[in-house]
Amino acid sequence: MEKNSEVIHLHHGSGGEHMTKLLNEVIFKILKNDVLEVRHDGAFLDVQGSLAFSTDSYVISPIFFKGGNIGELAVNGTVNDLAMCGAVPKYLSLALIIEEGFGLEEFIQIIKSVKKAADKANVKIVTGDTKVVERGKGDKIYINTSGIGVIHEKANIKAQNIKENDVIIINGAIASHGMAIMSEREGLEFDSDILSDTTNLNHTVVDLITQFGDKIHFLRDATRGGLASVLHEISAEINLGISLLEENIKVENQVKSACELLGLDPLYVANEGIFVCVAAPEIKDEVLRILQKANPKASEIGFVTAEHPSKIIIESAFGGKRVVNPLVGEQLPRIC
Amino acid sequence: MEKNSEVIHLHHGSGGEHMTKLLNEVIFKILKNDVLEVRHDGAFLDVQGSLAFSTDSYVISPIFFKGGNIGELAVNGTVNDLAMCGAVPKYLSLALIIEEGFGLEEFIQIIKSVKKAADKANVKIVTGDTKVVERGKGDKIYINTSGIGVIHEKANIKAQNIKENDVIIINGAIASHGMAIMSEREGLEFDSDILSDTTNLNHTVVDLITQFGDKIHFLRDATRGGLASVLHEISAEINLGISLLEENIKVENQVKSACELLGLDPLYVANEGIFVCVAAPEIKDEVLRILQKANPKASEIGFVTAEHPSKIIIESAFGGKRVVNPLVGEQLPRIC
Numbered sequence: 001m002e003k004n005s006e007v008i009h010l011h012h013g014s015g016g017e018h019m020t021k022l023l024n025e026v027i028f029k030i031l032k033n034d035v036l037e038v039r040h041d042g043a044f045l046d047v048q049g050s051l052a053f054s055t056d057s058y059v060i061s062p063i064f065f066k067g068g069n070i071g072e073l074a075v076n077g078t079v080n081d082l083a084m085c086g087a088v089p090k091y092l093s094l095a096l097i098i099e100e101g102f103g104l105e106e107f108i109q110i111i112k113s114v115k116k117a118a119d120k121a122n123v124k125i126v127t128g129d130t131k132v133v134e135r136g137k138g139d140k141i142y143i144n145t146s147g148i149g150v151i152h153e154k155a156n157i158k159a160q161n162i163k164e165n166d167v168i169i170i171n172g173a174i175a176s177h178g179m180a181i182m183s184e185r186e187g188l189e190f191d192s193d194i195l196s197d198t199t200n201l202n203h204t205v206v207d208l209i210t211q212f213g214d215k216i217h218f219l220r221d222a223t224r225g226g227l228a229s230v231l232h233e234i235s236a237e238i239n240l241g242i243s244l245l246e247e248n249i250k251v252e253n254q255v256k257s258a259c260e261l262l263g264l265d266p267l268y269v270a271n272e273g274i275f276v277c278v279a280a281p282e283i284k285d286e287v288l289r290i291l292q293k294a295n296p297k298a299s300e301i302g303f304v305t306a307e308h309p310s311k312i313i314i315e316s317a318f319g320g321k322r323v324v325n326p327l328v329g330e331q332l333p334r335i336c
Numbered sequence: 337m338e339k340n341s342e343v344i345h346l347h348h349g350s351g352g353e354h355m356t357k358l359l360n361e362v363i364f365k366i367l368k369n370d371v372l373e374v375r376h377d378g379a380f381l382d383v384q385g386s387l388a389f390s391t392d393s394y395v396i397s398p399i400f401f402k403g404g405n406i407g408e409l410a411v412n413g414t415v416n417d418l419a420m421c422g423a424v425p426k427y428l429s430l431a432l433i434i435e436e437g438f439g440l441e442e443f444i445q446i447i448k449s450v451k452k453a454a455d456k457a458n459v460k461i462v463t464g465d466t467k468v469v470e471r472g473k474g475d476k477i478y479i480n481t482s483g484i485g486v487i488h489e490k491a492n493i494k495a496q497n498i499k500e501n502d503v504i505i506i507n508g509a510i511a512s513h514g515m516a517i518m519s520e521r522e523g524l525e526f527d528s529d530i531l532s533d534t535t536n537l538n539h540t541v542v543d544l545i546t547q548f549g550d551k552i553h554f555l556r557d558a559t560r561g562g563l564a565s566v567l568h569e570i571s572a573e574i575n576l577g578i579s580l581l582e583e584n585i586k587v588e589n590q591v592k593s594a595c596e597l598l599g600l601d602p603l604y605v606a607n608e609g610i611f612v613c614v615a616a617p618e619i620k621d622e623v624l625r626i627l628q629k630a631n632p633k634a635s636e637i638g639f640v641t642a643e644h645p646s647k648i649i650i651e652s653a654f655g656g657k658r659v660v661n662p663l664v665g666e667q668l669p670r671i672c
Contacts, residue, residue: 009666015561015606016663039573040495041417041556042390044487047383054378055429055482056465059473081377093391093482097433129392129480133670137395139473144465146391146429146482151380159376220377225351233356237375270351327352334469 008102013132022130026104030111031118035091035126043126045091047150052087054078055146061334063110063140066180067195071113073272074143076200077223077336079121082147083202084219084275086155086209089121093146095129099138110141121200123147152206154213159237161217166304167284168242169277171204172197172295173250174227178269178335179258190261194254197273204294208277208287216287218278221271223336225327228267230276231312232326241308244324247317250297267314268327270335278304344438349468358466362440366447367454371427371462379462381427383486388423390414391482397670399446399476402516403531407449409608410479412536413559413672415457418483419538420555420611422491422545425457428483431465435474446477457536459483488542490549495573497553502640503620504578505613507540508533508631509586510563514605514671515594526597530590533609540630544613544623552623554614557607559672561663564603566612567648568662577644580660583653586633603650604663606671614640 011018028036035043056077063070075092082089094114098107118125180196182188201221208216222230227249235242251259251266259266279287284300291298302314312324347354364372371379392413399406411428418425430450434443454461516532518524537557544552558566563585571578587595587602595602615623620636627634638650648660 010669011664011666013560013669014663014666015559015565016604016665018664018666019561020662038494040421040493042388042421042423042483042485044421045387045389047387051381051383051484052378053381053427053429053484054463055431055480057431057433057467057480059433059467059469061473084377085380087378091389093389095391095393095480095482097393097395097478127390131393131395131670133395133475136472137397137475139469142433142478144391144393144431144480144482146431146480147378148387148389148484149378157376158374223351224349225355229351268352326356327350329347329350329352329354333346333349334467 006104008098008100008104008107008132010100010132013130019130026108027111030115031125033124035124047090047148050151052082052085052149052151054081055144056081057142057144058336059142059334060181060336061139062184065184065196068198069110069113070141070143071110072117073198073336074145075114075117075121076198076272078145078147079123080201080221082149083205084221086157087149087151088206089123089147089149089202091126091148092118092123093127094125095144097138097142098132099140100132100135102140121202152209155209156214157219159218159234162238162278162304164240164304164306165281166217166278167281167300168302169279169284169287169291169300170274171291171298172274173252173297174271174274175251175255175259175266175269177272178332179255181335182262182332183258192254192258194258197271199273201273201275207290212283215280215283216277217280219275221275223272224270226268226270228324229327235310235312239309241305241310242302242312243305244302244312244314246314248299248301250299267324270332272336342440344434344436344440344443344468346436346468349466355466362444363447366451367461369460371460383426383484386487388418388421388485388487390417391480392417393478393480394672395478395670396517396672397475398520401520401532404534405446405449406477406479407446408453409534409672410481411450411453411457412534412608414481414483415459416537416557418485419541420557422493423485423487424542425459425483425485425538427462428454428459428481429463430461431480433474433478434468435476436468436471438476457538488545491545492550493552493555495554495570498574498614498640500576500640500642501617502553502614503617503636504638505615505620505623505627505636506610507627507634508610509588509633510607510610511587511591511595511602511605513608514668515591517671518598518668519594528590528594530594533607535609537609537611543626548619551616551619552613555611557611559608560606562604562606564660565663571646571648575645577641577646578638578648579641580638580648580650582650584635584637586635603660606668608672
C-alpha cells in the first residue's frame with residue numbers, strides 16, 4: 001500500500017484497482033497458501049470423508065483486548081465450532097466488513113493475527129471477501145469466518161447419545177473472556193489483568209476422540225451466554241436434567257471480583273476457550289487427566305440426571321440447591 | 337415471536353432465551369430442512385467429490401430494491417460464485433449482523449426470500465449465526481453466506497485454460513443491478529422501472545458444462561466493478577489481451593439513460609445475474625443458443641488476443657478503438 005493511505009477508504013471495497021492493491025499487498029501477502037493462490041471466486045478443495053460446516057460473525061468491541069484481538073478470535077471461534085462437531089478443522093473463509101476510515105496499521109495487525117491463529121490450529125484460509133461501509137454504518141471491522149472440517153472417523157458427537165449419569169467436564173476456569181472484554185469497554189474501564197481465554201481447542205478434542213471414540217457423547221464450547229446457556233441448550237435437547245457442583249466450577253479470583261463489581265453471574269459470562277464435554281462415566285478420570293495437562297483448572301462439574309428433566313440444579317458447597325435459569329435479556333452485547 | 341416485539345433488540349443476539357425464540361419461531365421455522373434440524377455448532381454433511389468453497393458478505397443499501405432484496409441477493413451471489421468454479425452448489429451458511437431496532441416484519445420477509453432463493457437454486461441453508469449490534473454500528477442488516485459445492489465431473493474451469501482466439505460470451509444486458517440500486521439510493525431517487533438482475537446462474541452453468549465439458553475454459557460473474565473489472569482480472573491472470581465489440585454489449589435503454597444521467601460507464605456498473613463465459617471458438621454458436629434460450633440478450637462480445645497482452649481494447653460500431661482502463665476509485669459503494 002502507498003505510505004499515504006493510512007486508512008481504509010470506500011474505494012478499497014470497489015472491486016477495482018485499490019481493492020486489488022489491498023488484496024495483493026496485505027491480505028494475500030500475509031495469508032499466502034497454495035489454495036488461496038488460485039484466486040478464483042471460490043476455493044477448490046480436495047476433502048475426503050464426512051464434513052462439518054460452520055459459520056460465525058465476530059462483532060466484538062473493542063477489537064483489541066487483553067489476551068487477543070478480533071482476528072484470532074474469528075479463527076479460534078470457528079475452529080472450535082468445528083471441533084465441537086468431532087471434526088478436524090481444515091479450511092476457513094474470511095469475510096471482512098470494514099468501516100471507512102479504519103486504520104491500515106490495525107488492519108494489518110488483525111490479518112497477521114488471523115494468519116498466526118490459523119497456523120496454530122493447522123487450518124488454511126482459502127477464500128475471502130472484503131467489503132467497506134461508510135463511517136457510522138459499521139464499527140471498525142466485523143469478521144465472518146466459515147469453516148470446513150473432516151469428521152474424525154472415531155467421532156460420534158450427538159446430543160441424543162447423552163445418557164443418564166454421564167459426567168460433565170469442563171476444561172478450565174470460566175468467565176475470563178467476558179470479563180476481559182468488559183474491563184476494556186468504553187465508559188466501564190477498570191484495572192485488571194484478566195486475559196481473554198481465546199484459543200483453539202481442536203488439538204485437545206482430537207486427542208480426546210482418538211483415545212475415547214464414541215464414549216465422548218457430546219461437546220460444545222461455552223461462548224455467548226456462558227456455561228449456563230450451553231447447559232440449557234443441552235438439557236433442552238435431551239429431556240434430561242443436569243446437576244452441578246458449584247465448588248467444582250472454577251472462576252479466577254480477579255474474574256470473580258470483576259463479576260461482583262458489575263453484578264454479573266459468571267455462569268452466564270462468555271468464554272472463548274472453554275468447552276463442555278459430556279462423557280461416559282467410566283472414562284472420566286482419563287478425560288480429566290488429558291484436559292488437566294493443558295489446563296490444571298479442568299474439572300468435573302456435574303452429571304446428567306433423570307430426576308429433574310430439562311432443569312439445571314446447582315448445589316453449593318454448603319449443600320444448598322438452586323435452579324439455574326435460562327439467560328433472559330442481554331448481559332454483555334458484542335462479546336464475540 | 338410475541339406481538340409486541342416488533343423490532344430486533346440487542347438481547348436477540350445474547351445466546352439466551354430471546355435468541356432461542358427468534359431462532360425457533362422465525363429462522364429455523366422458515367428455513368427448515370433435515371440438516372439444519374440437528375442444530376449443532378456446525379452442520380454435518382455427506383459430500384462426495386472435489387469441492388468448491390466460497391464466501392461473500394452482502395452490505396447492499398437499500399436492502400429492498402426493485403427486483404429483489406438482500407436475502408435473495410445473498411443466496412444468489414454465493415450460489416453463483418460456486419457455479420463459476422464449475423461446481424454444483426449444495427450447502428450454504430447464513431450469518432446475520434442485525435442493527436438494533438431493525439423491524440421484525442422486514443426481517444421475516446428477508447428470511448423468506450432466503451428460503452425461496454435457496455429452493456430455486458436447489459441449495460440448503462445448513463448452518464448459521466445471528467449477531468445484533470447497537471444502533472449506528474450497522475445498517476439494518478448485513479448478511480454473509482458461505483457455500484459448498486461439488487465440482488462437476490466434466491468441469492475444468494481455470495484461467496490458465498484460456499487460449500488465444502477463445503470467445504467471450506455474456507448471458508444478457510449489463511449494468512441493470514447497479515442502476516436499479518442507484519435509482520433508489522437516498523438523496524438520488526429517480527423514476528425508473530429498472531429491475532436488479534439478481535438470479536441464480538447455477539442451473540445454466542450446469543447445462544453448459546454437461547454439454548461442453550472442458551471446452552468451457554473460464555467462468556466469472558461480473559458483480560462489483562462490473563464487466564470491465566472482471567475482464568481485467570481475467571486478462572491480468574493470463575497475460576493475454578481482450579478485444580471487445582461495443583455494439584455487442586447490450587445495455588437496456590432505461591439503464592443506458594440512467595448511466596448517462598449519473599455519468600457512469602455501464603462497463604463498470606455491477607451486475608448480479610450476468611456472467612462471462614470464455615470458451616473454445618468452435619462451440620460458440622451452441623453456447624449462445626443455450627444462453628439465449630434463458631435470455632435473448634446473451635451475446636458474443638469479443639475474443640482473447642495475443643496482440644495487446646493484459647490490455648482490453650473496445651471497438652465502437654464506427655470502428656474507433658479505445659483502451660478500457662481498470663476501475664480506479666469507487667463509483668457505487670455498497671452495491672452488493
